[in-house]
Structure formats: structure tokens, C-alpha cells
Amino acid sequence: MTGDEPSRRRFLRYGGITTAVALAGCLWGDSDDESPNGEQNGDENGNENDQNGENEVPNYSEAFDLAGDGAVQFREWLVPNNPVGSQDGVVTVFGYQDFEAEDAQALDSMDTYRAELARTYGIDAADIAGELIVGDPNSARNRRIHLGQFDPETVVETFEEAGTAEQVDEYREYTVIEGAQDEGAVGPDAILVLPNYAAYIDAKHADGERLIDTDQAAGHVLNVLPRGFQTTLSRHENLDDLLINGATYHEVDENNDPARTTRAFVFRDEASATVERAREIIEIGTSGYEEIIAEEQHGRMVMTEFVQDWGDGESSG
Numbered sequence: 001m002t003g004d005e006p007s008r009r010r011f012l013r014y015g016g017i018t019t020a021v022a023l024a025g026c027l028w029g030d031s032d033d034e035s036p037n038g039e040q041n042g043d044e045n046g047n048e049n050d051q052n053g054e055n056e057v058p059n060y061s062e063a064f065d066l067a068g069d070g071a072v073q074f075r076e077w078l079v080p081n082n083p084v085g086s087q088d089g090v091v092t093v094f095g096y097q098d099f100e101a102e103d104a105q106a107l108d109s110m111d112t113y114r115a116e117l118a119r120t121y122g123i124d125a126a127d128i129a130g131e132l133i134v135g136d137p138n139s140a141r142n143r144r145i146h147l148g149q150f151d152p153e154t155v156v157e158t159f160e161e162a163g164t165a166e167q168v169d170e171y172r173e174y175t176v177i178e179g180a181q182d183e184g185a186v187g188p189d190a191i192l193v194l195p196n197y198a199a200y201i202d203a204k205h206a207d208g209e210r211l212i213d214t215d216q217a218a219g220h221v222l223n224v225l226p227r228g229f230q231t232t233l234s235r236h237e238n239l240d241d242l243l244i245n246g247a248t249y250h251e252v253d254e255n256n257d258p259a260r261t262t263r264a265f266v267f268r269d270e271a272s273a274t275v276e277r278a279r280e281i282i283e284i285g286t287s288g289y290e291e292i293i294a295e296e297q298h299g300r301m302v303m304t305e306f307v308q309d310w311g312d313g314e315s316s317g
Helices: 005-014 102-106 108-121 152-162 197-204 216-222 275-282
Strands: 085-087 090-098 128-134 143-148 165-171 174-179 182-186 190-193 230-236 242-252 258-267 288-298 301-309
Touching (some): 108 128, 108 152, 152 174, 165 182, 190 197
Antiparallel strands (some): 085 090, 090 128, 143 190, 165 174, 174 182, 230 242
């Protein structure tokens, strides 16, 4: 199976901006926090109850004009408790590179990387729609799931002919292969380059835990982020008022840095959810905003679309 260094470098190039821009999100809420009436404000995954007198907006995707369906391709694959990693107090939950997004056409490096993957798998580049980057609970390595439309027999034959992996088992309709990077699985809709493939396959088929079902705040973000060449989801250890936030990167500048970004924030409560507070959080890190294009607040969520400013910034964390 393919080495993970090219993907890791690409993720650090753009996903690393997750940390640089401080895509802020609080780690799981403190279960000891209580509302004035002595009841907990919500569970550790940001699942609010109604004890504090606030009702969740029924459908954030309908409430926000900025909302899109950028996560529809991959959100059902995500499992809880398997983040990519942490740096400067920012926990990156996942990164997704969308090879078919209109914004990706400006990035020659994405086309090159997609073509390299296709040669490795013995398939057409157009077969690979995107790359989901997740963690590995048993190591510090990043792992990948390539999504698209595949002929599993072709992929497995390519590995076996190259002597890099071989078929050892089957799981559901997926072929399990083993090589230098432990086990993985190949199916008609995904090539899973990770040993805990079963958890992700079960999540996709609604037979296992899904992040969007177990973490309400994460589900809210993934239901509103628009499409772009990369999407990320993060939590921040140092911001008590923010549960989680995500970002979609749309355009790049002459230095291949993101130039236009949409971010979605889920705050702990509606009183904390203001566009002013979202602007303050955007300014944390090595970049801020040069221009606010649009911003909205509904319930305990804020969405902001802005042009990034890559001047001097504060250190995140």
C-alpha cells in the first residue's frame, strides 16, 4: 500500500493551517459545569439539553444563508475518538481533500497527487473523489481513506503484482489486504489505508458509531460547511466558550495559502455565540481576516466567510 508521507506533507500544508489559523474548538465540555438550576448544561459531546431554557435551532442548514453541503461526501464515514493529532492546544479531528471541488482546479499539486495515487492503485485519477485524513489510535501516524468509485479486483491485483500487499480476508463487501502498513480494505466506494477499517466501514453502513450521531456539536458543523478544496474540524483546549469549529478553504493566493475561508463555530451557549466573538477567534493564530465577506448567527452557532490576512499574528494556544 502507498506510503503516507506525500499525503502527510499535503495535509500539513493545508491541514496544518488548521493549527496556524487556530480553528478553535473546546475539548469535550466539562461534565461538572452546571446551569443556575443545578442541572448540567449538556453532555461531554456538546449535546445540549433544555434545562437552561434554550432550545436548539431545529435545522441550522436551513437557518444559515452561508450553509452548504460540503461534508455530504464523507461525514457518514467519520467515527468518534480518533483525531488526527494535537498541536499548540488545537486538536484536529480530521482533514478532507476534495479533488473534485471547483476550488481544487487552481491547485496543480492536488492534481499531481491524485495522479500519483491513481498510478499506485492502477486506476484512473477520476475514480478518486477525495481523501479523508484521520488518526490511528495505535500510533502517531496519520491514516487515509480514499473515497470514490473503484473496482476492488483491479486495486488488489495491482498491489499483488507489485508485491506490496495481498488479500488475506473479506469484511462485508470489502477485500481485506495486508502489506507493509498493516491491514487495510478495498471496496467499491473506498480504499481504506488503515488497520481499524472495520470501524469506518460499519459507520458508513450505519452499523457502528458515527461522529455525527455521538457528537451533536460536530454534527451541526458538518451539516453546514460549504464545499471547498479542503475541509477540517477542530477543537481548542484553551477556549471555554467554544465547543468545536470547522473550516472550508475555497481559494488560494500566489503563495498557495488559503485566501478565502468559511468557518462555522458551535459555542457552549447562545449568549456566547456572537459574530464579534467569532472575529476574535479568527484573529488567533498566524493569520487573521483582511475582509469579512459575510457573517451570521443563529442559536449557538456563528458562520463567517472572510478573506484571510497572512500578516504577523499571535501564536495560537
